[in-house]
Amino acid sequence: MAVLVIAEHDNASLNDATHKVVTAAAKFGGDVDILVAGEGAGDVAAAAAKVSGVRKVVHADGASVAKQLAEAMEALVVPMMSGYDAVFIPATTTGKNIAPRIAAKLDVMQLSDITDVIDTDTFERPIYAGNAILTVKSSDAKKVITVRGTAFEAAGEDGSASVEAADAPAGPFKSEFVSEQMVKSDRPELAGAKRVVSGGRALGSKEEFDRLIVPLADKLEAAVGASRAAVDAGYAPNDYQVGQTGKIVAPELYVAVGISGAIQHLAGMKDSKIIVAINKDEEAPIFQVADYGLVADLFNAVPELTEAL
Amino acid sequence: MKVLVPVKRVIDYNVKVRVKPDQTGVDLANVKMSMNPFDEISVEEAVRMKEAGTATEVVIVSIGPKQAQETIRTALAMGGDRGILINTDETVEPLAVAKILAKVVAEESPDLVLLGKQAIDDDSNQTGQMLAALLDWPQGTFAYKIEKDGDALTVTREVDGGLQTVKLATPAIVTVDLRLNEPRYASLPNIMKAKKKPIDEKAPGDYGVDISPRLSVVKVTEPPVREAGEKVEDVATLVSKLKSAGAI
Ligand SMILES: Cc1cc2nc3c(=O)[nH]c(=O)nc-3n(C[C@H](O)[C@H](O)[C@H](O)COP(=O)(O)OP(=O)(O)OC[C@H]3O[C@@H](n4cnc5c(N)ncnc54)[C@H](O)[C@@H]3O)c2cc1C
Numbered sequence: 001m002a003v004l005v006i007a008e009h010d011n012a013s014l015n016d017a018t019h020k021v022v023t024a025a026a027k028f029g030g031d032v033d034i035l036v037a038g039e040g041a042g043d044v045a046a047a048a049a050k051v052s053g054v055r056k057v058v059h060a061d062g063a064s065v066a067k068q069l070a071e072a073m074e075a076l077v078v079p080m081m082s083g084y085d086a087v088f089i090p091a092t093t094t095g096k097n098i099a100p101r102i103a104a105k106l107d108v109m110q111l112s113d114i115t116d117v118i119d120t121d122t123f124e125r126p127i128y129a130g131n132a133i134l135t136v137k138s139s140d141a142k143k144v145i146t147v148r149g150t151a152f153e154a155a156g157e158d159g160s161a162s163v164e165a166a167d168a169p170a171g172p173f174k175s176e177f178v179s180e181q182m183v184k185s186d187r188p189e190l191a192g193a194k195r196v197v198s199g200g201r202a203l204g205s206k207e208e209f210d211r212l213i214v215p216l217a218d219k220l221e222a223a224v225g226a227s228r229a230a231v232d233a234g235y236a237p238n239d240y241q242v243g244q245t246g247k248i249v250a251p252e253l254y255v256a257v258g259i260s261g262a263i264q265h266l267a268g269m270k271d272s273k274i275i276v277a278i279n280k281d282e283e284a285p286i287f288q289v290a291d292y293g294l295v296a297d298l299f300n301a302v303p304e305l306t307e308a309l
Numbered sequence: 310m311k312v313l314v315p316v317k318r319v320i321d322y323n324v325k326v327r328v329k330p331d332q333t334g335v336d337l338a339n340v341k342m343s344m345n346p347f348d349e350i351s352v353e354e355a356v357r358m359k360e361a362g363t364a365t366e367v368v369i370v371s372i373g374p375k376q377a378q379e380t381i382r383t384a385l386a387m388g389g390d391r392g393i394l395i396n397t398d399e400t401v402e403p404l405a406v407a408k409i410l411a412k413v414v415a416e417e418s419p420d421l422v423l424l425g426k427q428a429i430d431d432d433s434n435q436t437g438q439m440l441a442a443l444l445d446w447p448q449g450t451f452a453y454k455i456e457k458d459g460d461a462l463t464v465t466r467e468v469d470g471g472l473q474t475v476k477l478a479t480p481a482i483v484t485v486d487l488r489l490n491e492p493r494y495a496s497l498p499n500i501m502k503a504k505k506k507p508i509d510e511k512a513p514g515d516y517g518v519d520i521s522p523r524l525s526v527v528k529v530t531e532p533p534v535r536e537a538g539e540k541v542e543d544v545a546t547l548v549s550k551l552k553s554a555g556a557i
């Protein structure tokens with residue numbers, strides 16, 4: 001048996017999401033190979049070769065896969081699947097974009113966002129915003145799977161796999177990369193952060209969000225998150241959204257500030273180890289999942305907390 | 310440009326689902342059902358394209374039970390032109406939905422299919438991408454902004470880390486994200502008008518698509534419940550509790 005893991009990276013460094021997917025793939029069993037598709041991503045391939053338990057790294061380097069757009073990734077991965085029983089892909093925006101295209105071409109029903117591998121046909125995944133856990137059995141010969149990173153430990157880095165070159169697919173493809181606007185930040189990345197401070201609608205403006213949430217996050221060396229309401233109102237960038245349809249996080253410490261705790265938000269953070277909620281409404285649903293709830297006006301409590309740390 | 314908009318009837322996003330005691334699924338009896346919220350956004354976008362003169366016709370399609378007709382009516386009241394209901398009481402998995410939609414596309418020849426990025430019941434996030442693969446069309450998923458650019462579409466996508474813009478040759482598949490627009494409420498006159506708009510009724514068999522499921526439910530269980538903790542009276546207490554818990 002053999003499993004292909006598609007690496008998450010930005011051509012410069014290997015994203016930790018990959019290590020978690022390797023753990024899930026190892027639980028599936030068999031040989032685990034990592035595919036690094038990118039442009040000038042030699043360092044990423046080298047890093048992938050160090051991930052524990054990996055048989056080999058397949059490195060496809062070329063302009064057509066520089067941004068890992070789905071059309072080119074389909075052309076690259078589908079032919080490779082003759083040698084694999086399963087492909088495991090991180091449930092990131094890149095992975096979610098690619099995986100179903102591969103599944104449809106292989107005529108298999110994808111398993112999205114799995115949180116456990118029971119056996120080679122059976123998997124666990126949350127449905128209905130995490131309000132139900134589905135154990136599901138696939139009858140397809142090959143498996144196409146996206147993996148929820150928060151559900152698996154990261155694989156170690158004591159491996160020394162070989163790196164094998166593969167051809168990047170020749171274009172042109174019907175989609176073309178134009179540009180990107182990435183949010184620059186020195187903070188820990190939200191999805192893998194050990195601590196997260198999130199702000200909600202109650203902050204009232206981007207200025208207040210930056211004035212109150214950011215210094216608290218700085219003090220805690222935490223990543224910054226937000227509720228959908230805060231993102232929609234422009235207090236924080238899109239990719240800060242924590243929840244059912246945003247990022248899933250499970251840090252050691254999650255601090256929810258001025259967030260009511262709608263089911264869609266809880267879906268993204270309720271597996272955090274310790275949850276702190278600051279909300280002036282003592283009936284706010286967020287308190288039902290909080291380990292420590294502070295009923296207070298955030299405009300007083302947050303500066304005081306930042307000061308006290 | 311002709312636009313096809315697939316809409317799914319799902320449990321209303323405000324309903325807290327309950328797992329059935331026999332672990333076969335969730336209890337859908339007597340719960341409020343609505344259009345998948347992402348599909349409201351794709352309907353709205355298609356209608357805006359029509360109002361702006363870029364779209365010529367907006368066709369709404371749903372695969373589901375008889376009641377999915379109401380979901381189609383809602384989309385027609387928002388401004389869709391006509392509907393297609395592909396009636397089945399079976400659970401249709403994203404792969405089979407995509408296969409049926411591929412046949413509808415062959416029949417209707419739209420220039421653009423606008424889907425939601427994710428259905429909030431199964432949380433699959435698959436159908437649009439699968440349809441794109443089956444048709445060999447380009448895809449722009451998680452759209453934040455869609456612009457027509459001659460014969461092409463420029464789609465700005467919500468991605469981890471920020472925004473990414475891609476250019477798609479048409480015909481194309483686009484799946485929509487939350488920030489694309491704010492869907493309208495249908496006005497009473499438009500609801501009345503929608504009652505007269507045509508809805509074709511079909512069955513999966515009419516398209517020759519095998520919808521037998523590839524996945525089977527072993528069980529559906531409640532997630533582990535998180536016990537509410539304690540309320541702390543002030544910031545100083547919070548800090549000391551966090552310290553003794555080793556969180557800071
Ligand atoms: C399809 C769909 C997908 C969604 N996906 C997501 C998602 O991924 N993530 C997400 O977060 N949401 C998501 N939502 C939205 C979700 O339903 C809620 O609307 C949203 O989470 C509310 O954000 P909020 O808690 O910041 O705002 P509100 O619900 O308005 O809560 C604000 C809170 O702040 C408190 N407050 C006000 N003033 C103060 C003060 N001075 N001091 C302290 N507390 C104060 C209030 O008591 C209140 O509890 C989704 C919704 C839909 C329909």
Ligand SMILES: Nc1ncnc2c1ncn2[C@@H]1O[C@H](COP(=O)(O)O)[C@@H](O)[C@H]1O
Pocket residue numbers: 315316317318345347348370371372373401403406423424425426427428429431432433434435436437
């Ligand atoms: N039964 C269905 N009928 C019509 N459209 C559907 C159906 N199922 C899924 N879709 C479309 O596919 C999108 C993504 O669904 P999913 O892949 O199930 O998360 C939805 O937002 C709809 O636009």
